[in-house]
Amino acid sequence: MEPDESALVDDLQSIRFLEAADRGYWRLVARDRTMVTFELTARAGRQVGVRLDCAGYPAVAPTGQLWSLKTDEPLPISDWPRGGRASQVFNPNWSQQFGGAFYYPYDRRALEGHGGWANDHTGHVWTIDTTVVDALCLLREILRTATGPASWELAAEEAS
Numbered sequence: 001m002e003p004d005e006s007a008l009v010d011d012l013q014s015i016r017f018l019e020a021a022d023r024g025y026w027r028l029v030a031r032d033r034t035m036v037t038f039e040l041t042a043r044a045g046r047q048v049g050v051r052l053d054c055a056g057y058p059a060v061a062p063t064g065q066l067w068s069l070k071t072d073e074p075l076p077i078s079d080w081p082r083g084g085r086a087s088q089v090f091n092p093n094w095s096q097q098f099g100g101a102f103y104y105p106y107d108r109r110a111l112e113g114h115g116g117w118a119n120d121h122t123g124h125v126w127t128i129d130t131t132v133v134d135a136l137c138l139l140r141e142i143l144r145t146a147t148g149p150a151s152w153e154l155a156a157e158e159a160s
Contacts, residue, residue, distance in 0.1 A: 004057045005033050011058075011131045012036070020133065025140055029069060037067055038136065042143035048081060050139060054132060061108040061126035062135060065100030066090060074100050084145025104142070106135045 001009070011017060012028060021027055029037040034054040042048045049067035051074075066075035077092045089104045101109035105117040105125045117125055124138060 002033070004055060004059075008034055008036070008054050008057045008132060011133060014131070014133065016131075016133045017136075020136070026136055036132070037069070037072075039069060040136065040140050040143055042081060042140075042146055046143075046146075048143055049075060050136075052132065052135070058131065059128055061106055061111060061130070062132065063099070063101050063108045064135075064139075065095070065102070079149050081143055081146035082149060083147030085142045086146035089139075089142050102139070104138065106130065106138060 008031075012031070024041055026038050026040045029039050029049070031037075034057060035051065036054060037049065037051045039047050040050055047069075049069040050064055051067035052062040052064040054062040066080055067073070068075045068079070077096075080086075080090045080092065082090070089102050091103045094103050095101055098109040101107050103110050105111060105114070105121045108126070111117065111126065
């Protein structure tokens with residue numbers, strides 16, 4: 001096992017990761033070396049797939065994208081969470097140019113060209129001490145601000 005994969009596995013087996021999983025915050029769906037897929041709990045119990053490429057972990061920040069757990073491919077833009085901070089982080093106008101990457105300081109693609117983020121977002125900039133758990137916590141927090149997509153509203157109407 002390569003060092004980046006070993007470090008990732010250690011963090012996926014950490015008490016912090018497992019306790020959050022037990023609380024229903026997320027679950028590990030799949031892992032292939034340093035490529036990991038998670039299901040995160042968003043607002044009102046909605047589930048959102050996220051795939052992280054953790055190559056170089058933990059020295060290098062992961063890069064991620066919203067992921068369809070049904071089709072095992074990138075989530076169509078029409079299904080992306082929106083509203084609240086989600087509209088900024090899951091920004092199709094920016095993300096499409098960078099493989100669906102998240103526009104936040106824990107994503108290595110977003111960090112490129114945003115040197116000022118280290119000063120602007122001191123608590124949320126990737127360092128060697130940051131873990132995948134930190135990234136998942138922030139993603140979950142962002143997802144909990146989302147009010148859509150429209151399919152969430154349709155599912156809520158059908159359920160009532």
